[in-house]
Amino acid sequence: MKFTKMQGCGNDYIYVNCFEESVTSPQQLAKAVSDRHFGIGSDGLVLIMPGDNADCQMRMFNSDGSESEMCGNAIRCVAKYVYDRDIIHKRELSVETLAGIKYITINTDNNDIARTMTVDMGAPITKAADIPVFADRSPVTDLKLSAFDRNFTFTCVSMGNPHAVTFIDEAVSSFDVERFGNVFEVDEHFPHRSNIEFAEILSPTHLKMRVWERGAGETLACGTGTCATVAAACLNGICPREPVTVDLLGGQLTIEWNAEDGHIYMTGPAEFVFDGEI
Template structure:
């Protein structure tokens, strides 16, 4: 886990945001250094005793970009990418600076964000990773149709994805299906799992199981991976509208990367008390 420093016995400011119900706790480390242990992260993620989140995101300064973003899952593990959190933070930073475009860095790489108008925010999540070693998978194979029942497609978007195309996305028990495939031995770093129903050449219904989290109302990187997989399999064009449990997102796989556009919401700002943080260590 990335090393950080904290001031003892003081509260920690945070923001709660969501993109289509995919929710985040965001900490701005540009204004205060801090250190969160894995146990503190999981305590904050508890929806009954903490605040609750799908991912925790940290905003850091960067010498060659507007900000650097770091992501943690609800189980305390790290993720190189989180598309919806990136969109939420991009909207926050654009509102803060009065600009309509940003450059952000993540462990996934450099990402570009822009104001798409009508309250929507777009982020270029970069080119998908299509080779087995990039996803990554445990050994060499064709990523288009994995040797798993249902022949899902593997895609890397800075984190691994496994997309199943089904006749009815509502019919599957996502809790058991997602849990069973997150830890499939073909995925040494575990995987996000999507079940996708193609409605038309530019329209998909999708449900998501996120690695280290569980079922979520939406996922930006999963939406990107599903759009890429659907086009590779000849099921859709390169631009699709995806209906998630939390709302609609638009994905466009262009020459310069996979662009993701959707709504965001800054719900509240608050503080974790020093007592809560100390007890959670």
């Protein structure tokens, strides 16, 4: 099987061109290729497929084999892959996901190479039952959870997949994400588990965030998680409805919750790493 490794802000996946390749057991394949000691090494597996109702389709599997509805960093890499390889060479692209069809604007350099992408991530979901999260009211901005004798307040948002965001009064760079993320991912309030974001406020338009991804553990970046973090910040009056820069372990993303159409727009890079065969 031929594959390509790509990364967006350090969030790395193995991409398989299913216009040419056939994958019959993606859950098992995701576990095998993601292993950083016995496989290729990645945060998961992404299948690039012909679309039924869009230009192409993306299926994304975490390193534990579970399938996710959507991945913001992965979808930018999918756009770069199909554009640069002339599979679908158009600046305005539609990609089918389990979270619906996403629309992407591809920004190129002078050599017509895709460098950054702006993704219309749609409107954030704030109704508790649709996220889903067990809570008494929507939006969920005051979900109080505890672990290891420490209390946290979470804001819950779905970007097609569930997220729980907490703002901490300390440097997130030294925060023990693994210890707390492990516990909160599987908290009983989250019937489908949840991605967990720990965010530090640098200014009203500048955040720093680390993420514990459902089914993958801590990763260097999470596109949907970054969007959810900015949405949570807006819901809590921390950030305005204008572009916000978010620092991640693997780079920066710019997120805007547009006040006119209610959609969240994510702009960030996508990078080719290498091609291979396994």
